Amino acid sequence: MVEFSTREREVLFYLLTKTEPVQVQEIAETLGTSERTIQRERERIAQTIASFQLELDYIRGRGLVLVGDESDKRKLREALLLSHKALPSTDDRQVELTYRLLQEPGMIKLQALAHAMYIAPSTISQDLERIDEWFQQYDLELQRKKGIGAEVIGEEINKRRLLLSLIFTQWDVLSFYRLLQGDLNQLPDLLHPARNQWVEAINQSYAVIAPVIKQQELSDRLIMRATLSLALQAMRMEMFPMRYELKSYPVEVLQRVDVIGRRLPYVLTVAERQWISEELRNFQQDQLDSSEELVIRLRVKRLIEEVSLLYGEQFTEDNALERGLVSHIMSYTRQNVVNPSYVIKQIEREYPRLFDSVKQVAQTVFSDQAFADYDLAFWVMHFGAVLSRPVVKVPYRVLVVCSAGLGSSKLLMNRLRQEFLELDQIENSSLFGIDRLNLTDYDFVLSTVPLPDISQPHLLVNPLLPQDEVDRVRKLLVSLPKSFKPPARKAVQGWLDLKRLEQLVKTARELTELFSIESIASQSEGLEELLLEVSNVMVTKDIAHSAVQLSTQLLRRHEMSGLGIPGTRLALFHGRDSSIKQGAFLMFELNQAIDLLGMDQVIHPVERILVLVAPEQAPDELLQLLSSISGAIIESEERTTQFEYGDEQQLDNVLNETFRKVIERELNVSEV
Incomplete structure (x- = not known):
């Protein structure tokens, strides 16, 4: 090979x-x-x-x-897949670096880390930037001093939790079980520097914990966690003692701690008893805590990489895909969903090869967890949303402000043209030059220097426009109120365009007749299931021809930018897509609230979902009317309340009044 x-x-x-x-x-x-x-x-x-x-x-x-x-190329792809499972990845290297930092009692020189890991100091520096968020997730601080080194600052309990997560990224339940059966080759490379101590601690801990956990039905994964928690304590308690914090625990947890304490060959301090109490309480709840997120996130990255290889599509460039999958898998572990075969059939029909690729990779990446075809179908929805990524058809006009000279502004403009095909006009200016411009002529402003207060949407960006800033610009684009805005028309004085007026009235009538408030009685908390149910209703009403394609696009909108309307119980899903047969506005009343990301990037409980959709090639009249609806939602507090709590008759009246204003403006424009 x-x-x-x-x-x-x-x-x-x-x-x-x-x-x-x-x-x-x-x-x-x-x-x-x-x-x-x-x-x-x-x-x-x-x-x-x-x-x-x-x-x-x-x-x-x-x-x-x-x-x-x-x-x-296919043979090369297969060979890469085989090597991908055997070779350490960038993530593996970053896991090892994090593990080594947590093993040090103080500051460690970067040169020493680089030498121990056989990599360049510059690579260590880059990796430290990337793993900083891992420490933050566990309330730890990665403190760096130039020319000296790096040190992890924080409570020992949080360091142990991060260490357990790191071990889980490198070790599955089957390999752990085989180690307990005597196969020492199953110990992950991460633990090899202290191989003998780890093997001894793990075997000793399992012997102590096994009789205790027999009294409680725990999953294999929790049994592995319980054993490793005790082994990690044995490895660290002398050099890295716990600090006691006054807390209360259930009586049954304290009783089990007493049993474990009597079976251990060493005496537990009060603080070390607390470590076991914390872990046992989590096991009693039988749920994943935030410490599992790192494990899942790294596995999801591997899932995306291998599906990309197998399917032949670069899914790895899409950050929203990773976030969506992690969120779904984390929420899945807290749900017990039914297995409706119609969902699987729909996804398999729309994405047969993609479904097979995801299923094949999931079986290797998540080898110690069983996911039903039903849940894998929703994973495919996330991948499918990337394949049918919407390209905004409305042209945008952007101003680039740069004080560093023409070279920097040209560099940024070229990056924008590469990443955003929908940007129609990209113009540049110096900081002093913006005083001579009418900024309202631009949809938004990107600047490489801080700007004075301006009313137009704007972002401060790096002229190289790295991927994280591409995502920020994409979120800004999605949030701009131009999704349904038709191209500007020049009015002709004294001329009434009867054909346009007729089409406007006809479209307004069709939108009103199609409008309804539907009840969603789903018991599922998952956004994917909810959007598929919404899309199925729209297929039934002959608004769309593919529920799967529409739901992936609606999901995509949410992942790219929050859609919950701050201060309300509403979320507005909108978009133009080839799966849409005719424009429509529908509302969906949920029988239980669902937490969604808001437009202010804060989680909000949502009880009513508003959906505005149009075909990819939609007439101006339809876009103008849909745009008027989205504007009416936040027109005033009274109007927002009507959209929040109004019944079908009340909303019919709101639509009638909104459309009447559009038609009246059309008549007034024609009379100018």
Whole structure:
């Protein structure tokens, strides 16, 4: 079998998902490395893929591209998949770095870390930036001092919880079980520096904990966690003692702590008893806490990478996909959903090959957890939303402000044109030059320097526009009130466009007749299930032809930018898509509130969902009327209250009044 280095695998994995040449700069930014590193790897990669009858071509001005038959590319993809399961990834390296930092009692030099891990100090510095959020998630601080090193600051209980999560990212239940049966090769590489101590601590801890957990039905995963919690305590209690905090625990938890304490070969301090009490209380609740999020997030990243390879689509570039899947899997563990076969059939019919790819990869990445086809179907919805990513058809006009000179502004403008095809006009200005411009002519402003107070939507960005800032700009785009805005028309004095007026009245009547308030009696808390149910109603009403495609687009809207309206019980889902047959406005009343991300990026309980949809190629009249509805929702407090609590008759009156204003404006414009 051909062996690939980690860097070779990452570059080839990226190029296999591209059909056109890719700039070296783009590859470097995506992989989090330098252009020099990519250039250095080119010759080695070319030699490696020669055995697959493939070539790595560089096209001047365009970039790198893999050249060869599709059958040979498929063989390379299969070889990469096999190596992907065996080679340590960037995530594995970052897990090891985090683990090593937590094992140090004080400051450790970065040079010493780099030497111990056989990597460059610059790589250590980059990884420290990326793992900082892991420490924050556990209320820990990664303190760095230039020229000295790095140190983890925080409570020991939080350090242990993070350590347990790191171990779980590298170890599954089956391998753990085999270790207990005597196969020492099942110990993960992460624990090898103290291999003998870990094996002894794990076996001793399982012998202590086994009789206790027999009295309580725990999942295999919780049994593994209980054993590792006790083993970790044995490994750290002398050098890293716990600090006691006054808390109360259920009587049965304290009784089990007493039993465990009597079976241990060492005496527990009050603080160390508390560590066991905390862990046992979590087991009693039998639910995943926030410490599982890191495990799931790293597994989801691996899931996305391997599905990308298997399916041949670059899903890894989509940050919203990772967030959506993590959120879904975390919520799944707290639900016990039924298994309606119609959901599976719908997803399999729409995305047959994608469903197979996700299912195949899930069985290896989540080998110690069983997910039903029903839940995998909703995973596919998240992937499907990326495949049918909506491109906003309405042109936007953006102003780029930069004080560093023409080069920086041109760089930012080029990045914007690469990432946002929907940007119709991109103009640049200096900071002093904006005083001479009418900023209302622009939909939003991007600046590389802080701006004075301006009324237009604006963002402060890096001229290189890295991926996280691309996501910020995308969120801003989605939030702009232009989704349904028709192109501006020039009025003709003294002329009444009867055909347009007739179409406007006809469309207003159709929207009014289609409008209804539907009740959703679903007991599920999952947004995916809810949106599929909403979309099925719209298919039944002949508004859309594919419930799966529509629901993926609605889900996509929510993942890219919150849709809950702050201060209300409403969420507004809107969009234009090829699955829509005719424009419509519907409301859905939920029998129980669902927590959704709001437009202010805060979670809100939502009880009524408003859906505004239009075909991808929609007439101006329809877009104008739908735009008037979205404007009416927040027109006044009284109007917002009507949308929140009004019945069908009251909302019919609101629509009638809203449409009447549109038609009256049309008549007035024609008379100018």
